[in-house]
Amino acid sequence: MTWKQVFTSSVGKKLVMGFTGIFLILFLIVHAGLNACIWAGDNGEMFTKGAHFMGSNWVPRILELGLFAGLFLHVIQGLMLEFANRRKRSVGYAVSYGNEGSKWYSRSMGLLGTLILLFLVLHLYHFWLPNRSNQGFLLGEEINLFEKMKLEFSVLWVVIVYVLGCISLGYHLAHGFQSAFRTLGIHNKRYNTLLTSVGYAFSITITLLFAMMPVSFYLGWV
Amino acid sequence: MEHYNMNLNLKVWRQKNCKSKGEFKLYRVENISSEMSFLEMFDVLNEQLIHDGEDPITFDHDCREGICGACSMYINGKPHGPWQANTTCQLHMRAFNDGDTVVVEPWRADAFPVIKDLMVDRSAFDRIIQAGGYISVNTGNAVDGNAIPIPKDDADASFAAAMCIGCGACVAACKNSSAMLFLSAKVSHLALLPQGAPERKSRVMNMVAQMDKEGFGSCTNTGACEATCPKEISITNIARLNKEYLGAGFTSDK
Numbered sequence: 256m257t258w259k260q261v262f263t264s265s266v267g268k269k270l271v272m273g274f275t276g277i278f279l280i281l282f283l284i285v286h287a288g289l290n291a292c293i294w295a296g297d298n299g300e301m302f303t304k305g306a307h308f309m310g311s312n313w314v315p316r317i318l319e320l321g322l323f324a325g326l327f328l329h330v331i332q333g334l335m336l337e338f339a340n341r342r343k344r345s346v347g348y349a350v351s352y353g354n355e356g357s358k359w360y361s362r363s364m365g366l367l368g369t370l371i372l373l374f375l376v377l378h379l380y381h382f383w384l385p386n387r388s389n390q391g392f393l394l395g396e397e398i399n400l401f402e403k404m405k406l407e408f409s410v411l412w413v414v415i416v417y418v419l420g421c422i423s424l425g426y427h428l429a430h431g432f433q434s435a436f437r438t439l440g441i442h443n444k445r446y447n448t449l450l451t452s453v454g455y456a457f458s459i460t461i462t463l464l465f466a467m468m469p470v471s472f473y474l475g476w477v
Numbered sequence: 478m479e480h481y482n483m484n485l486n487l488k489v490w491r492q493k494n495c496k497s498k499g500e501f502k503l504y505r506v507e508n509i510s511s512e513m514s515f516l517e518m519f520d521v522l523n524e525q526l527i528h529d530g531e532d533p534i535t536f537d538h539d540c541r542e543g544i545c546g547a548c549s550m551y552i553n554g555k556p557h558g559p560w561q562a563n564t565t566c567q568l569h570m571r572a573f574n575d576g577d578t579v580v581v582e583p584w585r586a587d588a589f590p591v592i593k594d595l596m597v598d599r600s601a602f603d604r605i606i607q608a609g610g611y612i613s614v615n616t617g618n619a620v621d622g623n624a625i626p627i628p629k630d631d632a633d634a635s636f637a638a639a640m641c642i643g644c645g646a647c648v649a650a651c652k653n654s655s656a657m658l659f660l661s662a663k664v665s666h667l668a669l670l671p672q673g674a675p676e677r678k679s680r681v682m683n684m685v686a687q688m689d690k691e692g693f694g695s696c697t698n699t700g701a702c703e704a705t706c707p708k709e710i711s712i713t714n715i716a717r718l719n720k721e722y723l724g725a726g727f728t729s730d731k
């Protein structure tokens with residue numbers, strides 16, 4: 256059993272999804288925590304310090320490469336699995352099993368993921384790209400991200416798209432969080448029950464936290 | 478519940494062989510007793526078709542008591558019909574009312590090609606079992622049943638997994654046509670017992686490889702399989718299978 260064989264079987268590919276999924280969940284915690292500094296009530300002072308560290312220190316900048324690699328793997332593997340799985344039933348049913356046997360969002364991970372991806376393109380275009388290009392993609396001078404947030408989130412459609420992106424992420428996680436742990440082999444009933452509850456709590460918290468950021472700027476709360 | 482008779486409209490998938498296209502045909506059955514099984518209702522319909530000089534509907538069945546896993550009809554959008562924890566042969570007509578229209582389709586999955594009408598080829602499952610769903614023992618005197626102590630909970634969980642009758646409803650219900658619930662039941666019932674230990678790593682690897690070769694999809698933990706399984710095989714078996722796979726994948730020496 257070579258490593259390649261281990262990770263390219265159907266179960267192996269699912270392991271890749273589980274590992275990268277949990278990795279992205281960890282990223283979300285860091286990202287949400289840092290961005291929550293916008294609510295410190297200091298007109299972005301604390302947030303700017305944090306953002307400056309993330310952008311100008313080589314440790315988070317190297318970790319950023321890992322983040323992109325993990326995201327890339329998750330997206331490519333996820334989409335490939337989605338399309339491969341769709342091809343396994345060339346003649347469909349006249350009457351579908353639908354929501355009787357499973358939750359709609361558990362069956363829509365590909366769609367939800369694609370919505371997240373579209374949102375991410377816009378999101379990177381708003382903040383990551385202007386900042387990094389200003390830095391010459393190395394450790395150069397950063398832009399003022401707090402002001403940039405103020406600017407972008409003064410536009411209603413941008414705020415709406417961000418909130419919708421967060422909701423897609425929330426549903427993706429509502430299934431993904433507990434599913435990832437099952438993928439990694441947690442089969443103990445007590446843990447599965449716990450992880451399902453923690454998963455829902457996490458999904459709701461993350462969705463609200465991220466969604467409130469553009470809303471807060473739009474309504475002038477920060 | 479009181480006995481009653483009913484008239485039904487049936488919309489049944491008819492397909493000559495695995496190459497032909499197939500289509501739905503409408504049939505009407507009358508005076509069906511609420512105490513009949515679903516398959517008996519099909520027997521009545523087939524008698525009628527034979528009487529009219531038409532080709533009877535082909536469907537799989539054997540024990541007709543819910544233990545062999547041969548029967549396989551996708552009824553009104555659910556494998557094995559509306560009842561929970563139930564096989565098609567144990568579905569009784571009291572599940573329906575006079576005047577109902579019932580849509581009956583075969584299991585749909587490319588790994589289960591239609592042989593004719595409602596009968597599909599499930600030999601892929603046999604080949605998955607052949608790839609490792611067994612233990613190798615030398616012949617000789619039978620060992621005393623209690624010679625190896627086994628925790629009661631493990632024995633119970635193993636037995637619950639061994640209940641799988643290989644009907645394929647899990648594949649039919651899954652949006653990915655994944656056979657993971659079946660496979661996980663077959664791996665789990667051996668993985669939970671000491672007798673399964675010697676071949677533990679090769680078993681899971683070989684059975685997963687065979688499953689992929691047969692063209693089943695991959696699992697996304699939606700739970701549709703568990704919801705439809707006539708033997709209530711738990712989806713936690715899939716997590717156990719993943720653990721077995723992870724363990725074997727990371728530690729096997731070959």
Ligand code: HEM
Nearest residue numbers: 272273276279280333364365368369372431434435438697
């Ligand atoms: C920060 C963003 C994201 C996070 C935190 C995340 C998290 C997760 C998690 C935890 C899972 C469950 C893995 C498992 O069941 O083992 C998952 C599955 C999935 N993700 Fe994401 N994801 C994100 C973005 C995306 C994107 C952008 C896409 C792509 C288009 C995507 C596509 C998928 C698909 C298709 C699955 C289902 C795969 C399967 O079950 O086989 N995800 N995600």
Ligand code: SF4
Nearest residue numbers: 641642644645647706
């Ligand atoms: S796991 Fe359940 S649905 Fe799947 S083959 Fe076994 S008995 Fe049938």
Ligand code: FES
Nearest residue numbers: 541545546548566
């Ligand atoms: S015919 Fe044997 S289980 Fe239905």
